[in-house]
Amino acid sequence: MSKIIALKENNCKSCLKCVRNCPTKAITFESGSPEIIEEECLSCGRCYLFCPQSAKEVRSDLERVRAWLKAKEEVVISVAPSYPIVWPNFSKLKQALLEVGFSAVEETAQGAAVVSSQYVGLMREQSMTNIIETCCPVIVRLIETKYPSLISQLSPIASPMIIHGRMLKEKYPNAKVVFLSPCVAKQNEALDERFTGSVDAVISMPEMDEWLLDTELYDEEAIEPQENIARLYPISGGIIKTIDNFSGYKRLAVEGIERCQTALQSIENGHLKGFFFEMNACLGGCLGGPYLYAYKENEWLAQTRILKAEEAGKIDYQDCSLPVSAKWQDDHVDQPEFSEAAIDEVLQSMGKADYSRQLNCGACGYDTCREKAIAVLLGKSDPKHCLPYALENAESISNLIIEHTPNGIIVLDAFRKVKEINPSAIKLLKLQNFSVKGFDIQSILPSGQISDVLDHLDGVKYFIEEYPDAGKVIEHAVIPVKEENASFIILMDLTEKMQQEEKLKQLRRDTIASTQKVIDKQMRVVQEIASLLGETTAETKVVLTNLNKTIEGESE
Known part of the structure; x- marks a missing residue:
């Protein structure tokens, strides 16, 4: 696979959100910064989509396409049927694309209609146990890498992008073909050697939207001269809606990678037979593609526009002179197996030797602590990237210091009530016989200075006070904690020092x-x-x- 998602290291804050959202955990953090494991990556784009620091960037063909247009080369563009979520009026979009220099603008739905026709023919043959449609390159890649036993149940038909690219190459033999995409994975599909020569470049819809920013494209949708039911492809269940005859196959639409994995597991276990499966990695179908997240609020309106295509006739089998077939391959990555002793050793190093300490919180990106330990053994994860362990370790060290320091520490809330008090303060003020949490500070520190200091606390303040009842002379350091609207007092016992000084004076x-x-x-x-x-x-x-x-x- 070609590397289409890259890391901007200066932006990365090691928050692990990319790992948490990667469905195959194809990201290693062993070196301290994320690195994508290409052979395991599905190119789903979720790490790019969910990164809060914009530390991931996707390979772009935009400048190449601009250079072709500037050089007056013949360039045609195939517009994916998800376009209504960005541009409601195809006629205006087409005109704008022609004006920036494209020679021709056509809808990928033309290729989708051919794909539906071929699915009808495939079901008529009755030769496959199940038919998993192959329009979503993420699902194809998921099966090739994680479920190779199901490759024989993948439809041997190329995607609408590839078939439409071939159609455009036949129609415009000297032209460069560009695909306008809602999907990160289409970048890899276009670069796949199995489809060489079908599509020359991919531009994301946000890139094109920015390019056409000054063009008025957002009027109400005009009546389209020709409706094509294949425009339904980008919505969940849209492929199934286009097909006229399933030849006895039952049909199911599954969306979302996790749900697709569950369905594939069920197929692998032999629980589902005789089905036509429409599987889409993105929730909401291609309208939920990673490039379209910024337009999410337009999704429902886009669906109503797309559903108008239901009025067109459904698709039956038609012979096609173009090559439409595709061959899928086993790209399964064998993972080593580790002994229980090795896994337990890693768990122990993370403070999780006892099962009760294995919280399975998922903060590290792995669903269970055991999966995390295996990831450490695989070299994917750093054992220090365990939030509960890190917090516990930090708190343990902090508590150790607070519990054993000879100085007294009292933490006050916004109302000057005792929130926490350490053993040294309790001993220093002779408060062992009762709990003072919740007490006003004046009740345990009857100092004439403390109220005035707290009233004007804008920085660290020091003062010395003698407490005859406790037989102590104490230096106080009063420290504000503005973020918490609180403060704390450090008590330093000067009694012995003062007594030594008095002895020296007497001498x-x-x-x-x-x-x-x-x-x-x-x-x-x-x-x-x-x-x-x-x-x-x-x-x-x-x-x-x-x-x-x-x-x-x-x-x-």
């Missing part, structure tokens, strides 16, 4: 008193021999007095 005071006694005694002695010592006595007194003052100054 200094005692030293001063002792020094003064020594000075007094020495002065009495020296006075007796004053005549002999003279200035020396005065100098001694000055030195000792200065020493005393120094010690006294340090004790203040």
Whole structure:
């Protein structure tokens, strides 16, 4: 498969939404950023559609087509029957496309009519257990990669896009053929070597809508000169509505990849036989295509426009001179099997050794923790991408710090009520005998400063307060949490520090008193021999007095 969906790494925030929405989990996150596994990808476009960061982009042929038109090459365009969700008036759309340089504008519904005719012929043969129509390339790819045993039940008929492309090539032998698409997967179908030469380029409907933005195309729908019942193809059950005779086959329309997978599983198990299946990967049929999500509110009005085609006659078998057949192939990717011990080892590394801890929340993109573990072993997923485990781990570390820090921590709500209090705060304030959650902060911190600080709390504020009843001197750091309209207080016990400082001051005071006694005694002695010592006595007194003052100054 050609790579049609690429990653814009700078936009990716590793939210895993693409993995959660990928029906085959064809995305690996092992390297820290998503990478599409091409051989498993269905090209359904859901990763592109649901990415909230616009980190996926789809290959575009728009500039190639513009270059052809600029070079005055002959270019014809096949317009998919989903067009009414964007442009209600085909005649105006056709005129606008001709004006920008296309040589001819025709409806893909012409190819769809041939496809319905061939389905009628196939059912007349009565040679197939079930017939799964092959208009949706996503469903074809799903069967080729995930349900290869059902390839024999795929209709051997090419899609309307391919058959109409061949019709246009026959009608305009020198022309480039462009398909106007609601679907990402049509890019891959056009590039498929089995259909080489049928369609030269694909333009998405949003790309064309932007191109024709300044053109008045949105008037009420005009009466179409020729109705074609094959215009019903883009709505759910539309293919079935076009067929006149099912030759005894029962018919079922299934939409949505997950529902189609359930139906395919049932077919594989032998529960369904003798059915014609219309399967569409998108909910709502092709009107729900990934390129049309921005026009979703137009879907119901578009259906009413499309359903007018029911008035046209149903389709019976007609011979076709063009090649209409297609061959499908087994592209199944064999996956290694892992032992229970290997799976359990991964589960244990994610903190899920016990079954009760396997929440199967799906946040990682996998339906169960076991599937996640297998994805890790396959190299698709990073074991750290487990939201409950990451939260629990973060909370565990946070709780460990809060529970064992020597500082008291009190969390207050918007009404200054105690929301949380840690063991150190309880011990510091001697509150072991009762729960204080819900108490007003003043009832457990009878500080004259706390109310004023909380009233004017526009940043971190510090203050020191003595609590005689608790026998503590505490420094407070009051911190606002504006996002939560709350605050918390860190209590740092200064009692021991203050006591040590007081002991040191007392020691200094005692030293001063002792020094003064020594000075007094020495002065009495020296006075007796004053005549002999003279200035020396005065100098001694000055030195000792200065020493005393120094010690006294340090004790203040």
